[in-house]
Amino acid sequence: MENSPKFADRMRDISSWREGDFRSLSTRAKKKYYRRKSAIEDYFTSNISIDEITLRKHISSERLLQLAEQCLMQAEDGSPWGFRALMPGVNVIDYAAQPAAEAPSSGISGEDTQNLNHETKSDHTVNPPAPEVAAPASPDEDKDYDTAKRLAIKRSQQSFQHDAGIPETPPTPALQVEGEEPAESGEPAAELDEPTAKLEPLSREEEEQVEATAELDEPTVKLEPLSRDQAAVSEEAALAANMATPGDVEESGEVEHVTAGQDGDEATVEPVQIPLENDETLTEPASSADSTEDERVTVPTDAQDAITEVERILVEEKDEARTALSARDGRGEGAKETLPVAYAPTHLAPLSMPVYIRRTALDGKRAVAIHRRLVHKRWMRDEQVHTKKRRSLQIVSFAIFAAIILFGLVPVGAGVAAYGAYNNISGIAHDGINHLLKVKSLLPVSKSDPTAALNEKNLTQAQVEFKAAQSDFIQLQQLVDRTDVQAAITQFAPQYSNKLGMGQKLVQVALDVARMGDELCGVALIGANIIHGSPLSSGSTKPVISAADVAAIDGSMVHALYYIDDIQQQMSQVSIKDIPVSDSQKKQLVSVVNLLPTARDTIIQAQGMVGLVAWLLGVGHQRRFLVQTMDRAELRPGGGFTGQYGILQIQDGRMSPFNLTDVTLIDYAENGTAIGRNAPPGYSWMNFGNWGIRDSNLSGDFPTTARMTMQLFQDEGGGPVDGDIAFTPALISHILDVIGPIKVPGYNETITPQNLEERLHYYQQDFSAIAREKQISGNYSHAGRKAFTSTLGKLLLDRVRHATIKQLTAIVKGAIKDIQSRDLEIYFTNPAAETWLAEHGYSGSIDTFTKQDGFMVVQANISISKASQYVHTIEQDNVTLDAQGGATHNLTITLDYQQKGPVYGFDTYADYIRVYAPRNAQLTGGDGFDTGKPLCSPGPTRTSPALGNTGTTVPTGCGQYNSFFPSNARNCPDGNYSLGMRGGLNTPWVIDSLGPPTELNSDLPGRAMWGGLTETPKNCISTISLSWYVPHAVQKVHGQPSYTILVQKQSGLSPTIDLTIDASAVNGLKPFSFKGDINADRTFNLRPPPKKK
Incomplete structure (x- = not known):
């Protein structure tokens, strides 16, 4: 066939052949496909001989050529079948036009015709030869499995009764069962798994001939008589079959021990009767699946590993037995587990078996070959029977061993499984804890840099670790909660029961930690986005925070509280x-558990801030805040004179462009509302007229001042705002400390914290400097005098926008200190936000002193000058406590005015001072305030009588008070007591006498207040004194006396406090004294020393 014209030229271009879709095939079928494909590729693309290919690929030459022919057939799509024809079970049909079937040649001899009839007859009916097309796939088709993998021929289902006495003779090539269609060439002659056919009676000679020629593994079929000529033909065919070598066996003749129609991986193997000696048979079940329901044993989960191991050993023993048999046969690797009996590639024989076979005379060579074959076959049959017996004994032995494992060692297996379960729990727990500990290294906590943990990359990785830990702990929770695991450990490993119970609680704790950490990392990522999203940048409109982010943060806070409560309980x-962790990890766990209450309180506080921060950042709605600069050199109750303002707009965390504007543009150049307007009642001392935003800073209580200012701003056309933010130059100085000096182009100026206020005053007040900045800026209007300030503000804001995270953190820290010192004051119209500021001491309000004693001094520079920067304030309070618990205050306020530089206004320092005290405080005295009663009036001189009746000329006007003053409350070391001109009125100051405060009604409810006007000439010192009594100032705390006093400071002022407390009248309290400058409100506590134990 190889030399036929069809295959004379084997070389083909198979690169375009389509691959078969083997995805749905079993593993065995895939191996068959790949072996066929490899053989076909060698056939069509190499010069390797067919014999060598068949030897390498374990495939017969006839089957190889048949597959090659099928690959070259035309498929339905017009292309060659190619590799698709190699798919096991595929129906290969040639769709090319077929030539008409030709009739058999008439030149065939009579004997050939008779042989042909024997090949084609079925029940004595002659069928014409069919066209050569591929037959439909059948269960036994294409069984070209590797002969090294399985038996070549099925074992007989019929035991032979006369096996010992039958001489070996060659079998007929092929048999056909009655009622079956003739098998095609290359296929087995009969289905090997068909039930045994009923035998008809035979004579003794016929039985000897039949049994001598029957194949060991062929089913017994009904035999019919043949003529002598037919017998001769059959004998020659049988001889040819016996002389065939295993390598010549057609691969389609290989038979697996599987039921037809099933894949080898899922086949149900029929019981096989193994012939033994003494006419006994051993029926071997093909698989354990044949066992009945009653024979099945429910195996505990803990013993499954043992059963699996036994099954594996059984399979290995079977493989070893087959390998040993093949080794004895000497056929090598390609003949493993292959019986020596095989089919020769011959045509089908008639259905019936010949009753009588006449032995013809054979020549010597053929007789020797037949004898050798019969001896070898006999030896193989004996070896096969011996192997089957030995395998049967092995199966029985392993079955007994498996029974011992299942029923005798189940308790031991369960105990081992319990111990293994505990170890598994411990291992998973360690993995989860390691994930949590890894988060600690990813998110370092730094006191110097709170935002160190807000690294987006680290937070994302921390979330990964938290999720991995969560996965571990969920798996662990499912394991420890299984009732069978708990029961097994309780029964077989009770020593681990307590640890398992503890593990259940720890798993829940760890799961809470992992889940909480995952959610809080999400919150931190939002915070990192806010910080790294440049919220101060005005070049982007992308929202920094959304309503969804706020909802996520709020939800995470709620969940965190739940997790913390559950952790504490567990x-x-x-x-x-x-x-079961290391000592260092135990210490870490202890420290974390101890921090849970603090963490809970912190989360509760943060939970209350979520809504406030969302409101502040304008999430979902734009926020507008009025921003005011305050010049503390011209001190006002709220911090200083307001010279510039701006509007800060924020929406979704993104700030709009911001700039500062001269306040005169809205006070006098907007709608004229400020023209002719006076200050509200209670603030009549502010009598400049045309009261506007510039002079609206009237109260030391910033919320009161802010409400007045915002109303003025709206009345003057600025529109409604959501809050007021005011700051002194101290805030700017602190920012410059962080970001460094700022060079102002065009002005050749470098602004530092040290020269900031001096340069601002210079360009705003000096006439030559104003002219220069108007020229530089090109703004020659009234607002041009503050062009330098506006330029500096833009440069400063730009530097802040481009500041690093570390710099921004430092700026925020400095801003918090400025809030405490009232150099940065904030008021919000949102009641919740304002309440939060008040609760944390950030509201800038004056205390009501209901919880403790205290006072606050508030000054207002109404000189129309920048003289406050040269005035130092000392507040000396001598407090005496009595036995009744009352406190007597003797407060002395010293204003030391040393004019060391330009004041850009009037020299006399006019200061309206108010002192706030508890509501029940009782004023007992005071001095140093302008009484409003003139000491003199301008007029002529008069003659005063003198000794010797000679008169002395004495001036009757006020000139005499230019060099002296009749009260120690005003002291001018240089002798110049002249007050000069009064600012705003352009008239000389009236020299009034000094006395107690003139204002006794408080502008703030719930507080006592005493105040009045004071005047201090240049380089002079004024002393203002007040005395009052506060009943019940001493309180009982845990049965012990306690005295607390709060001293508040004014915005824009850092006074020196000299406090002395005489507590000699109160048992248990000791005297106290303090002297020093304060930059924030200060509380002083007197408590008895702790009792000695």
Whole structure:
């Protein structure tokens, strides 16, 4: 066939052949496909001989050529079948036009015709030869499995009764069962798994001939007589079959021990009767699946590993037995587990078996070959029977061993499984804890840099670790909660029961921690986005924070509280010393557990801030805040004179462009509302007229001042705002400390914290400097005098926008200190936000002193000058406590005015001072305030009588008070007591006498207040004194006396406090004294010393 014209030229271009879709095939079928494909590729693309290919690929030459022919057939799509024809079970049909079937040649001899009839007859009917097309796939088709993998021929289902006495003779090539269609060439002659056919009676000679020629593994079929000529033909065919070598066996003749129609991986193997000696048979079940329901044993989960191991050993023993048999046969690797009997590639024989076979005379060579073959076959049959017996004994032995494992060692297996379950729990727990500890290294906590943990990359990785830990702990929770695991450990490993119970609680704790950490990392990522999203940048409109982010943060806070409560509950039932972790990890767990209450309080506080921060950042709605600069050189109750303002707009965390504007543009150049307007009642001392935003800073209580200012701003056309933010130059100085000096182009100026206020005053007040900045800026209007300030503000804001995270953190820290010192004051119209500021001491309000004693001095520079920068304030309060618990205050306020530089206004320092005290405080005295009663009036001189009746000329006007003053409350070391001109009125100051405060009604409810006007000439010192009594100032705390006094400071002022407390009248309290400058409100506590134990 190889030399036929069809295959004379084997070389083909198979690169375009389509691959078969083998995805749905079993593993065995895939191996068959790949072996066929490899053989076909060698056939069509190499010069390797067919014999060598068949030897390498374990495939017969006839089957190889048949597959090659099928690959070259035309498929339905017009292309060659190619590799698709190699798919096991595929129906290969040639769709090319077929030539008409030709009739058999008439030149065939009579004997050939008779042989042909024997090949084609079925029940004595002659069928014409069919066209050569591929037959439909059948269960036994294409069984070209590797002969090294399985038996070549099925074992007989019929035991032979006369096996010992039958001489070996060659079998007929092929048999056909009655009622079956003739098998095609290359296929087995009969289905090997068909039930045994009924035998008809035979004579003794016929039985000897039949049994001598029957194949060991062929089913017994009904035999019919043949003529002598037919017998001769059959004998020659049988001889040819016996002389065939295993390598010549057609691969389609290989038979697997599987039921037809099933894949080898899922086949149900029929019981096989193994012939033994003494006419006994051993029926071997093909698989354990044949066992009945009653024979099945429910195996505990803990013993499954043992059963699996036994099954594996059984399979290995079977493989070893087959390998040993093949080794004895000497056929090598390609003949493993292959019986020596095989089919020769011959045509089908008639259905019936010949009753009588006449032995013809054979020549010597053929007789020797037949004898050799019969001896070898006999030896193989004996070896096969011996192997089957030995395998049967092995199966029985392993079955007994499996029974011992299942029923005798189940308790031991369960105990081992319990111990393994505990170890598994411990291992998963360690993995989860390691994930949590890894987060600690990813998110370092730094006191110097709170935002160190807000690294987006680290937070994302921390979330990964938290999720991995969560996965571990969920798996662990499912394991420890399984009732079978708990029961097994309780029964077979009771020593681990307590640890398992502890593990259940720890798993829940760890799961809470992992889940909480995952959610809080999400919150931190939002915070990192806000910080790294440049919220101060005006070049982007992308929202920094959204309503969804706020909802996520709020939800995470709620969940975190739940997790913390659950952790505390679970850990209260756990002994940390028994947890299977290292000592260092135990210490870490203890420290974390101790921090849970603090963490809970912090989360509660943060939870209250979520809504406030969302409101502040304008999430979902734009926020507008009025921003005011305050010049503390011209001190006002709220911090200083307001010279510039701006509008800060924020929406979704993004700030709009911001700039500062001269306040005169809205006070006098907007709608004229400020023209002719006077200050509200209670602030009549502010009598400049045309009261506007510039002079609206009237109260030392910033919320009061802010409400007045915002109303003025709206009345003057600025529109409604959501809050007021005011700051002094101290805030700017602190920012410059962080970002460094700022060079102002065009002005050749470098602004530092040290020269900031001096340069601002210079360009705003000096006439030559104003002219220069108008020229530089090109703004020659009234607002041009503040062009330098506006330029500096833009440069400063730009530097802040481009500041690093570390610099921004430092700026925020400095801003918090400025809030405490009232150099940065904030008021919000949102009641919740304002309440939060008040609760944390950030509101800038004056205390009501209901919880303790205290006072606050508030000054207002109404000189129309920048003289406050040269005035130092000392507040000396001598407090005496009496036995009744009352406190007597003797407060002395010293204003030391040393004019060391330009004041850009009037020299006399006019200061309206108010002192706030508890509501029940009782004023007992005061001095140093302008009484409003003139000491003199301008007029002529008069003659005063003198000794010797000679008169002395004495001036009757006020000139005499230019060099002296009749009260120690005003002291001018240089002798110049002249007050000069009064600012705003352009008239000389009236020299009034000094006395107690003139204002006794408080502008703030709930507080006592005493105040009045004071005047201090240049380089002079004024002393203002007040005395009052506060009943019940001493309180009882835990049965012990306690005295607390709060001293508040004014915005824009850092006074020196000299406090002395005489507590000699109160048992248990000792005297106290303090002297020093304060930059924030200061509380002083007197408590008895702790009792000695």
